[in-house]
Amino acid sequence: MHIHFLDPYHHRISLVHSLDARVKFVLTIAFILTTALTPHAAWPVYILLFATILAATLLSELGIGFVLGRAALAFPFVLAALPVIFTLPGPALTSFSIGDWTLTVSQSGLERFISVALKSWISVQAAIVLASSTPFPDLMMAMRAVGVPRLLVAIFGLMWRYLFVLADEALRLLRARAARSGQADQPGLKNGGSVTWRARIAGGMAGNLFLRGFERSDRIYMAMVARGYDGEVRVAPLPPLHAGSWLALGSGLAVLAILLGLAYWL
Amino acid sequence: MHHSIEVDDLYFAYPDGRKALQGVSLHIEPCEKVALVGPNGAGKSTLILHLNGILIGKGLICVAGLPVIKSNLGKVRARVGLVFQNPDDQLFSPTVYEDVAYGPLYQGLPPDEVQNRVSEALETVRMADYSRRVSHHLSVGEKKRIAIATVLSMKPEVLVLDEPTAGMDPRARRSLINLLRDLPITMLVSTHDMLMVRELFERMVIMDDGRIVADGQTEVIMKDEALLNAHGLEKP
Amino acid sequence: MLYAPLPMHIPDGFLSVAVSVVLWVLTVIAVAISLRRVSADLDERRVPMMGVLAAAIFAGQMLNFTVAGGTSGHLMGAALATILLGPWAAILVMTTVVGVQALVFQDGGLLALGGNIFNMGVIGVLVSYTVYRAVQKVAGGQKWGLYVGGFSAAWLSIFIAALAVGLQLALSGISPANIAIPAMAGIHALIGVGEGLITVGALVFIYASRRDLIEAGEKQQTGGAIVWFAGLAIAIALAIASPLASSNPDGLEWVAEEKGFLDAAQGPLYEIIPDYVFPGVSNEAVATIIAGIIGVVIVFGVAAGVAYSRKKRLTA
Ligand SMILES: Nc1ncnc2c1ncn2[C@@H]1O[C@H](COP(=O)(O)OP(=O)(O)OP(=O)(O)O)[C@@H](O)[C@H]1O
Ligand SMILES: [Mg+2]
Numbered sequence: 001m002h003i004h005f006l007d008p009y010h011h012r013i014s015l016v017h018s019l020d021a022r023v024k025f026v027l028t029i030a031f032i033l034t035t036a037l038t039p040h041a042a043w044p045v046y047i048l049l050f051a052t053i054l055a056a057t058l059l060s061e062l063g064i065g066f067v068l069g070r071a072a073l074a075f076p077f078v079l080a081a082l083p084v085i086f087t088l089p090g091p092a093l094t095s096f097s098i099g100d101w102t103l104t105v106s107q108s109g110l111e112r113f114i115s116v117a118l119k120s121w122i123s124v125q126a127a128i129v130l131a132s133s134t135p136f137p138d139l140m141m142a143m144r145a146v147g148v149p150r151l152l153v154a155i156f157g158l159m160w161r162y163l164f165v166l167a168d169e170a171l172r173l174l175r176a177r178a179a180r181s182g183q184a185d186q187p188g189l190k191n192g193g194s195v196t197w198r199a200r201i202a203g204g205m206a207g208n209l210f211l212r213g214f215e216r217s218d219r220i221y222m223a224m225v226a227r228g229y230d231g232e233v234r235v236a237p238l239p240p241l242h243a244g245s246w247l248a249l250g251s252g253l254a255v256l257a258i259l260l261g262l263a264y265w266l
Numbered sequence: 267m268h269h270s271i272e273v274d275d276l277y278f279a280y281p282d283g284r285k286a287l288q289g290v291s292l293h294i295e296p297c298e299k300v301a302l303v304g305p306n307g308a309g310k311s312t313l314i315l316h317l318n319g320i321l322i323g324k325g326l327i328c329v330a331g332l333p334v335i336k337s338n339l340g341k342v343r344a345r346v347g348l349v350f351q352n353p354d355d356q357l358f359s360p361t362v363y364e365d366v367a368y369g370p371l372y373q374g375l376p377p378d379e380v381q382n383r384v385s386e387a388l389e390t391v392r393m394a395d396y397s398r399r400v401s402h403h404l405s406v407g408e409k410k411r412i413a414i415a416t417v418l419s420m421k422p423e424v425l426v427l428d429e430p431t432a433g434m435d436p437r438a439r440r441s442l443i444n445l446l447r448d449l450p451i452t453m454l455v456s457t458h459d460m461l462m463v464r465e466l467f468e469r470m471v472i473m474d475d476g477r478i479v480a481d482g483q484t485e486v487i488m489k490d491e492a493l494l495n496a497h498g499l500e501k502p
Numbered sequence: 503m504l505y506a507p508l509p510m511h512i513p514d515g516f517l518s519v520a521v522s523v524v525l526w527v528l529t530v531i532a533v534a535i536s537l538r539r540v541s542a543d544l545d546e547r548r549v550p551m552m553g554v555l556a557a558a559i560f561a562g563q564m565l566n567f568t569v570a571g572g573t574s575g576h577l578m579g580a581a582l583a584t585i586l587l588g589p590w591a592a593i594l595v596m597t598t599v600v601g602v603q604a605l606v607f608q609d610g611g612l613l614a615l616g617g618n619i620f621n622m623g624v625i626g627v628l629v630s631y632t633v634y635r636a637v638q639k640v641a642g643g644q645k646w647g648l649y650v651g652g653f654s655a656a657w658l659s660i661f662i663a664a665l666a667v668g669l670q671l672a673l674s675g676i677s678p679a680n681i682a683i684p685a686m687a688g689i690h691a692l693i694g695v696g697e698g699l700i701t702v703g704a705l706v707f708i709y710a711s712r713r714d715l716i717e718a719g720e721k722q723q724t725g726g727a728i729v730w731f732a733g734l735a736i737a738i739a740l741a742i743a744s745p746l747a748s749s750n751p752d753g754l755e756w757v758a759e760e761k762g763f764l765d766a767a768q769g770p771l772y773e774i775i776p777d778y779v780f781p782g783v784s785n786e787a788v789a790t791i792i793a794g795i796i797g798v799v800i801v802f803g804v805a806a807g808v809a810y811s812r813k814k815r816l817t818a
Contacts, residue, residue: 120515158553182344203703
């Protein structure tokens with residue numbers, strides 16, 4: 001059994017997929033940085049940023065529904081920004097009371113809340129397009145290109161290689177536990193044991209997973225040594241960037257600079 | 267009297283779209299022992315995971331008279347003992363005792379009852395001396411027996427095993443076969459071990475490509491070499 | 503979906519740029535030191551081990567247990583990694599886990615990644631190290647030290663990391679300190695109990711099955727006094743700063759604004775043009791409408807282009 005659906009990479013033939021991973025990586029970070037630098041309540045710029053990422057989504061042929069659907073994953077955290085609606089000083093819009101409390105919605109508070117929600121929603125779409133259009137090995141090449149040390153990149157690579165194997169093992173452990181989590185016929189028995197016991201069982205499963213990880217890493221090490229590994233992480237040099245990639249990088253950054261300029265009205 | 271296992275027209279597709287079961291129907295009487303064979307990827311494990319509702323497909327399943335639906339899952343899981351192919355997945359507690367006690371403890375049985383269930387289950391698989399041992403260090407054959415004990419302690423009506431003899435040496439396999447023969451409960455066993463099928467099971471079911479392609483007396487089916495070959499099996 | 507980790511991964515859009523940058527700098531320093539220390543170890547077995555254990559922690563975060571009413575407990579793993587691998591390798595392992603979560607699964611933002619690594623990797627590991635070492639000292643090698651140390655390290659690592667998240671959100675002007683910090687602290691005081699119990703469960707399992715691994719981990723606790731004090735300092739600083747900040751949220755706001763931590767509240771975009779270009783319609787509305795029109799044109803242009811090239815590909 002495999003957890004195919006865990007890998008977010010979606011193969012398509014598209015302009016975005018064929019773009020050099022390093023260019024995509026830098027542009028994604030630049031896009032998110034631009035979004036972060038855009039002041040609160042600069043609605044016109046938000047609209048343009050959203051149009052840009054929507055255009056990139058279209059170019060990637062990943063499907064707008066897919067990207068927007070995944071982007072909804074970022075929403076729960078938005079709750080963390082909810083209080084700001086009521087606490088930021090500013091002209092009051094409305095107020096309502098819950099019990100003894102009176103909550104007043106201030107205009108600047110509401111604007112800041114909506115801005116944060118929009119910013120995080122727009123940013124996560126960019127991250128989704130990057131992850132869904134770039135295979136992980138290419139992302140690792142981009143990491144090396146922006147200066148992530150190769151030892152760290154090597155750890156990332158090994159992790160990725162075994163992620164699916166161990167995620168499968170975790171899934172099978174969960175299944176095995178579910179299979180034995182039954183309910184007795186005798187009435188009046190409390191099902192499920194205590195919370196601490198359940199937590200300990202989950203801990204045992206984590207320990208089991210760790211142990212198998214340890215033992216597997218020993219075997220991996222021996223297999224690596226058998227093929228000449230000596231502790232030094234060696235990597236092939238990065239291929240040069242094509243002229244087209246430079247062009248894409250340059251024009252992408254230029255668009256973002258214009259948007260940022262608009263945000264601050266040069 | 268109800269059937270022990272009743273599966274009617276079961277369809278299931280994995281999230282990636284792979285159609286693993288395409289209209290499976292299977293009825294097993296109480297105390298019947300049935301072998302489930304078929305090539306890799308036939309859908310045997312997928313079918314087995316449906317029997318206690320770990321996967322839920324389209325179609326009707328009743329186990330020990332209970333429909334396998336969301337609201338029944340707890341009761342169904344107490345009645346179906348599912349033994350997974352890899353015992354390491356099943357043994358997640360530090361010691362053998364704790365692992366065998368998981369099912370009864372989860373059901374909230376009183377401590378002395380749990381104790382009895384564990385001793386009885388370990389006795390049945392002839393591993394009574396192992397209760398304080400650490401599961402991790404046991405041999406494959408021993409782990410497999412403990413894995414069976416972890417479900418026997420729930421006193422299931424139906425025992426379902428996924429490839430129980432895979433990776434076992436002849437002696438461990440022999441003692442497992444004897445153990446299965448002596449257990450007086452309904453049994454569905456998925457396996458590639460045709461010798462065991464011939465020896466232990468009067469009835470066998472062949473699956474291929476998500477469908478049941480033969481279901482009948484082992485003696486008869488084993489003679490039909492053309493049928494066996496067509497589904498990647500060999501006459502033992 | 504199976505995979506549902508802690509509510510501690512900050513997405514993009516929440517941290518102000520200044521806070522993000524400061525956290526990135528701190529993270530880069532911590533990771534660089536860890537890399538150097540791990541390479542100096544000369545134990546080449548540790549590269550595959552760190553990779554596989556990062557995968558194990560990631561997968562371990564899928565293992566949950568029901569608490570009550572549909573909520574469930576999960577593992578973060580910083581304490582477990584610290585106990586088994588020592589602080590340096592643990593920082594690298596947590597960096598990899600949090601990095602893959604952000605880069606591949608959009609769990610936590612990319613600009614916010616520095617902060618997320620800092621909270622879960624650096625703070626989580628250093629606090630775990632300090633607590634675990636202290637308890638071990640007191641226990642003097644007795645077995646209870648492993649479990650009490652494991653539980654307290656796990657609980658405190660979650661709790662202190664949560665304080666840090668609350669403080670960072672407050673400093674970014676996203677949520678007032680007197681709400682963000684107590685809320686994060688309250689939720690994670692509970693989540694930390696789950697983390698502690700799971701960590702102990704895992705340690706019991708590993709101790710029973712492969713005691714040598716715990717002993718090997720013991721040898722890796724080579725942070726030395728400086729790291730121990732760094733962990734202590736982080737814990738104390740956050741433990742003191744948080745109640746201070748929450749009882750005095752305006753003070754924090756003041757710091758934030760004074761130090762330029764808050765981004766400009768409103769772009770001067772509309773203030774330059776006279777108030778109304780069209781009677782009855784504000785300039786803000788005009789700018790928004792124009793942006794909307796441009797956006798629609800861009801999106802439809804690209805959509806038409808993609809459709810055209812797809813058609814050409816099909817007929818070719
Ligand atoms: N999690 C999954 N996601 C997608 N497809 C899956 C998954 N698990 C199994 N499959 C596919 O479903 C089909 C049936 O698989 P199953 O594991 O039931 O076969 P099996 O008969 O048990 O084979 P084996 O003899 O190899 O154990 C296979 O094609 C398999 O690739
Ligand atoms: Mg199978």
